Amino acid sequence: MTDLQDSKLTEFEDNDQNPVGFGRMLRKEDARLLRGRGRFVDDVQLPGMLHLAILRSPFAHASIVSIDTSAAEASPGVKAVVTGETLKGLGLAWMPTLSNDVQAVLATDKVRFQGQEVAFVVAEDRYKARDALELIDVEYDVLEPVVDVRKSLAPDAPIIRTDLEGKADNHVFDWETGDEEETNRVFASADVVVKEDIVYPRVHPAPMETCGSVADFDPVEGRLRLWSTTQAPHAHRTLYAIVAGLPEHKIQVIAPDIGGGFGNKVPIYPGYVLSIVGSIVTGKPVKWMEDRSENLISTGFARDYIMRAEIAATREGKILAIRTNVLADHGAFNGTAAPVKYPAGFFGVFTGSYDIQAAHCKMTAVYTNKAPGGVAYACSFRITEAVYLVERIVDTLAYELQMDPAELRLKNFIQPDQFPYTTKTGWVYDSGNYEPTMRLAMEMAGYDELRKEQAEKRARGELMGIGIAFFTEAVGAGPRKNMDILGLGMADGCELRVHPTGKAVVRLSVKTQGQGHETTFAQIIAEELGIPPADIDVLHGDTDNTPFGLGTYGSRSTPVSGAAAALVARKVRDKARLIASAMLEVSVADLDWVKGAFQVKGDPGKSVTIQEIAFRAHGAGDLPDGVEGGLEAQICYNPSNLTYPHGAYICVVDIDPGTAEVKVRRFIAVDDCGTRINPMIIEGQVHGGLTDGVGMALMEMISFDEDGNCLGASLMDYLIPTALEVPDWETGYTVTPSPHHPIGAKGVGESATVGSPPAIVNAVVDALKPFGVRHADMPLTPSRVWDAMRGQATPPI
Amino acid sequence: MQVTMTVNGTEYTREIEGRMLLVHFLRDVLGLTGTHWGCDTSNCGVCVVWLDGEPVKSCTVLAAMAGGHEVRTVEGLANGAELDPIQEGFRQCHGLQCGFCTPGMLMTCRALLDRNPDPTEGEIREAISGQICRCTGYSSIIRSVRWAAVHEANAAKEEEVAQA
Numbered sequence: 001m002t003d004l005q006d007s008k009l010t011e012f013e014d015n016d017q018n019p020v021g022f023g024r025m026l027r028k029e030d031a032r033l034l035r036g037r038g039r040f041v042d043d044v045q046l047p048g049m050l051h052l053a054i055l056r057s058p059f060a061h062a063s064i065v066s067i068d069t070s071a072a073e074a075s076p077g078v079k080a081v082v083t084g085e086t087l088k089g090l091g092l093a094w095m096p097t098l099s100n101d102v103q104a105v106l107a108t109d110k111v112r113f114q115g116q117e118v119a120f121v122v123a124e125d126r127y128k129a130r131d132a133l134e135l136i137d138v139e140y141d142v143l144e145p146v147v148d149v150r151k152s153l154a155p156d157a158p159i160i161r162t163d164l165e166g167k168a169d170n171h172v173f174d175w176e177t178g179d180e181e182e183t184n185r186v187f188a189s190a191d192v193v194v195k196e197d198i199v200y201p202r203v204h205p206a207p208m209e210t211c212g213s214v215a216d217f218d219p220v221e222g223r224l225r226l227w228s229t230t231q232a233p234h235a236h237r238t239l240y241a242i243v244a245g246l247p248e249h250k251i252q253v254i255a256p257d258i259g260g261g262f263g264n265k266v267p268i269y270p271g272y273v274l275s276i277v278g279s280i281v282t283g284k285p286v287k288w289m290e291d292r293s294e295n296l297i298s299t300g301f302a303r304d305y306i307m308r309a310e311i312a313a314t315r316e317g318k319i320l321a322i323r324t325n326v327l328a329d330h331g332a333f334n335g336t337a338a339p340v341k342y343p344a345g346f347f348g349v350f351t352g353s354y355d356i357q358a359a360h361c362k363m364t365a366v367y368t369n370k371a372p373g374g375v376a377y378a379c380s381f382r383i384t385e386a387v388y389l390v391e392r393i394v395d396t397l398a399y400e401l402q403m404d405p406a407e408l409r410l411k412n413f414i415q416p417d418q419f420p421y422t423t424k425t426g427w428v429y430d431s432g433n434y435e436p437t438m439r440l441a442m443e444m445a446g447y448d449e450l451r452k453e454q455a456e457k458r459a460r461g462e463l464m465g466i467g468i469a470f471f472t473e474a475v476g477a478g479p480r481k482n483m484d485i486l487g488l489g490m491a492d493g494c495e496l497r498v499h500p501t502g503k504a505v506v507r508l509s510v511k512t513q514g515q516g517h518e519t520t521f522a523q524i525i526a527e528e529l530g531i532p533p534a535d536i537d538v539l540h541g542d543t544d545n546t547p548f549g550l551g552t553y554g555s556r557s558t559p560v561s562g563a564a565a566a567l568v569a570r571k572v573r574d575k576a577r578l579i580a581s582a583m584l585e586v587s588v589a590d591l592d593w594v595k596g597a598f599q600v601k602g603d604p605g606k607s608v609t610i611q612e613i614a615f616r617a618h619g620a621g622d623l624p625d626g627v628e629g630g631l632e633a634q635i636c637y638n639p640s641n642l643t644y645p646h647g648a649y650i651c652v653v654d655i656d657p658g659t660a661e662v663k664v665r666r667f668i669a670v671d672d673c674g675t676r677i678n679p680m681i682i683e684g685q686v687h688g689g690l691t692d693g694v695g696m697a698l699m700e701m702i703s704f705d706e707d708g709n710c711l712g713a714s715l716m717d718y719l720i721p722t723a724l725e726v727p728d729w730e731t732g733y734t735v736t737p738s739p740h741h742p743i744g745a746k747g748v749g750e751s752a753t754v755g756s757p758p759a760i761v762n763a764v765v766d767a768l769k770p771f772g773v774r775h776a777d778m779p780l781t782p783s784r785v786w787d788a789m790r791g792q793a794t795p796p797i
Numbered sequence: 798m799q800v801t802m803t804v805n806g807t808e809y810t811r812e813i814e815g816r817m818l819l820v821h822f823l824r825d826v827l828g829l830t831g832t833h834w835g836c837d838t839s840n841c842g843v844c845v846v847w848l849d850g851e852p853v854k855s856c857t858v859l860a861a862m863a864g865g866h867e868v869r870t871v872e873g874l875a876n877g878a879e880l881d882p883i884q885e886g887f888r889q890c891h892g893l894q895c896g897f898c899t900p901g902m903l904m905t906c907r908a909l910l911d912r913n914p915d916p917t918e919g920e921i922r923e924a925i926s927g928q929i930c931r932c933t934g935y936s937s938i939i940r941s942v943r944w945a946a947v948h949e950a951n952a953a954k955e956e957e958v959a960q961a
Contacts, residue, residue, distance in 0.1 A: 026888055033896030034884045036831015036871035043830035208835050208843055208897040208931050259897030260931045292836040514895025514932045684891045687934030715840035723922040723935040
């Protein structure tokens with residue numbers, strides 16, 4: 001496709017010297033990553049370091065009768081074998097989850113999902129640790145598992161959480177939003193009502209680097225250093241302090257280079273805690289690195305929502321109301337990582353991009369004998385499910401009204417003059433201008449020609465589909481008054497120090513997992529201060545040298561921490577102005593800021609650069625009254641609202657009528673994330689998310705057999721797109737700045753993961769229109785598409 | 798057992814267990830941590846290195862099997878401060894994000910260009926189809942390879958002209 005033409009392979013100058021600020025800039029972090037000099041958790045080698053391996057349950061639900069560790073303890077090179085009973089003695093057998101539930105660190109009473117942590121071994125190397133696992137003898141009494149989520153609340157369902165006092169069912173929570181009465185009233189009088197059962201199956205983020213940690217506890221200093229695969233080092237440190245009773249100032253959490261996160265590295269997993277215990281018990285540094293199967297079967301999954309969706313509209317296609325009833329599978333422990341007042345994350349934005357009269361959602365969440373988690377895989381706190389729901393049900397309405405799905409969307413968009421727009425579920429969309437974004441996507445796709453081509457192909461019996469999705473996301477949590485994780489307000493700190501020679505260091509509370517923070521944040525500071533990005537070092541990931549903040553997930557780095565960076569730079573600039581006025585002997589009111597320097601109004605020849613000011617701030621001689629030496633500032637930024645990026649996606653698929661194989665021929669993505677800091681990085685984020693979408697829509701699913709065995713436990717069973725399954729991506733953009741963000745930027749990291757699955761599914765369903773298919777559930781594998789073509793589509797769970 | 802192999806031009810002799818995987822030998826014994834480990838089942842390709850010039854998945858090669866052979870890893874790509882054109886291509890075209898799959902991708906793409914200096918989009922997709930990148934969506938990797946191909950071709954032409 002066009003993007004791949006060699007004419008586009010122009011020589012890009014490394015533009016980190018000039019111009020400064022926003023625009024395409026090559027990444028600062030690439031120099032080490034390209035040479036194999038990145039430092040990931042598994043690269044950490046400490047003197048005397050031991051290796052930890054975890055014994056996991058082979059059963060989904062079983063009582064532990066006995067554990068015999070004697071043979072393992074006698075195995076060569078083994079330094080410690082620890083079971084849940086040992087942890088119980090230390091008060092560490094259970095830990096809080098991020099959703100105010102508890103989770104077993106090591107099972108004591110019974111195991112509740114296949115892959116649950118039962119015991120661990122610490123040994124001289126990773127091979128010896130694995131050897132010893134084989135020698136631990138656990139006697140289980142197998143119990144009936146709860147696998148089918150629809151049966152979890154049946155009166156005769158086995159009770160999973162017998163650890164919770166008085167728990168007599170598998171119910172986790174009920175949650176509701178919107179106005180039920182008003183919604184029912186609108187539905188009752190609507191011309192058209194369409195109802196569809198829509199399943200968003202369980203999937204897994206599966207970052208290329210699995211989860212792991214290296215714990216180094218110094219018993220003399222009482223100090224713990226923990227290298228770990230975490231997207232939220234500061235939140236983790238506070239939680240370790242609370243859980244383990246270690247004083248917070250004696251804990252240093254270091255997130256070094258992280259090999260992809262996608263939400264998988266937000267929760268605290270038992271393995272991290274076990275490595276700490278292992279180091280305390282042995283007095284040595286201890287490394288734990290899970291293998292791929294462990295990652296897939298025990299760490300944070302995503303989705304697993306069964307949704308009944310209903311849409312009400314006039315015969316002319318004016319959408320009036322949307323309502324939904326959701327059954328949410330949370331696994332064995334409620335390990336959802338979402339703001340505590342939002343048990344269903346931000347699913348409340350399921351009204352989408354449309355101006356409607358009423359909306360209502362009722363949700364029930366339950367326990368099953370499956371791994372805990374729920375919020376992961378670039379989902380923006382369940383917006384993935386919400387957008388899939390609304391974009392799928394809008395398409396079913398188009399199907400029933402026999403309307404073009406693009407026309408139906410254009411007819412119902414929230415209009416530019418309605419922003420800030422309060423939805424019927426109470427979300428305040430900050431800004432948006434939807435129609436130009438949609439029109440651009442249609443123009444790039446050649447929408448009308450595609451429809452003509454489709455008509456011709458249909459006449460010949462060929463299966464071609466065109467799918468559209470239009471999304472609005474809500475990203476950048478807080479504000480802190482509404483949003484916290486276990487009591488920690490969702491705000492982010494930032495510290496900026498300009499050295500005497502005008503070079504600078506900025507310290508962030510957020511942490512890249514590949515998003516390019518070391519580049520983007522240098523650009524933000526550069527834009528505000530006029531210091532070249534090459535002269536700005538970005539520090540992040542180490543709690544000992546960065547300010548507190550809640551970390552990187554839910555596309556929140558740019559909306560929250562990016563705002564903090566801009567504002568801290570402005571604080572430094574304000575101080576620089578005072579110093580400049582003394583240097584130039586004029587009042588501050590007589591100074592103009594031109595990027596990188598203050599100059600006297602009306603006399604551009606008289607100016608001082610930020611570098612000269614920095615030297616003066618640290619140098620000899622007087623500073624103005626009340627101005628301290630040094631040129632630095634700090635801030636804790638509390639966002640006043642989320643940011644609401646939007647986008648229009650169009651997907652073209654061809655289906656082989658003989659094999660039912662779906663080929664994504666083209667994908668056009670037009671994103672609007674407000675001000676664009678580094679277009680190259682934004683495009684990269686979008687490309688990655690679109691590939692996730694192909695995975696979820698066509699390939700990926702974590703399923704279970706009737707005994708609760710996980711059937712997606714390796715990359716041979718859990719299929720992730722390779723270069724052969726995806727097209728060359730076609731991207732475009734519009735710019736609608738956020739009115740409350742200091743530089744007008746919105747988050748974008750998860751937009752494509754959120755927006756692409758409905759576009760692809762809508763395309764497949766559109767291709768299957770000749771078979772009378774109105775809906776088919778993901779993953780649309782050849783066998784599921786084959787069934788759909790024969791009117792035999794069944795839900796995947 | 799004792800194993801001797803050449804890695805990036807340097808010969809190493811080490812005492813190892815017979816079952817040790819090449820990826821662990823490179824990472825844990827030699828400290829060459831640029832090669833990563835990702836799946837155990839030969840599906841992800843973050844462990845790709847060269848064995849006698851051919852890309853292999855070092856998680857499914859025993860270190861003992863590499864005895865007497867030549868291994869090349871990502872650490873052996875750059876010529877001092879000068880990046881190999883494939884590395885420069887990845888830098889110019891944003892062919893990497895988290896950087897975890899990158900060393901394996903670079904080794905495979907370098908091998909492709911050595912065999913086929915002017916690969917098409919389809920040939921590049923085929924060549925990297927045994928490897929997974931979760932971040933880039935592959936388009937930028939393909940552009941990176943094309944960048945390297947074009948620049949290597951241009952450099953070769955310039956050399957010809959200079960010689961003539």
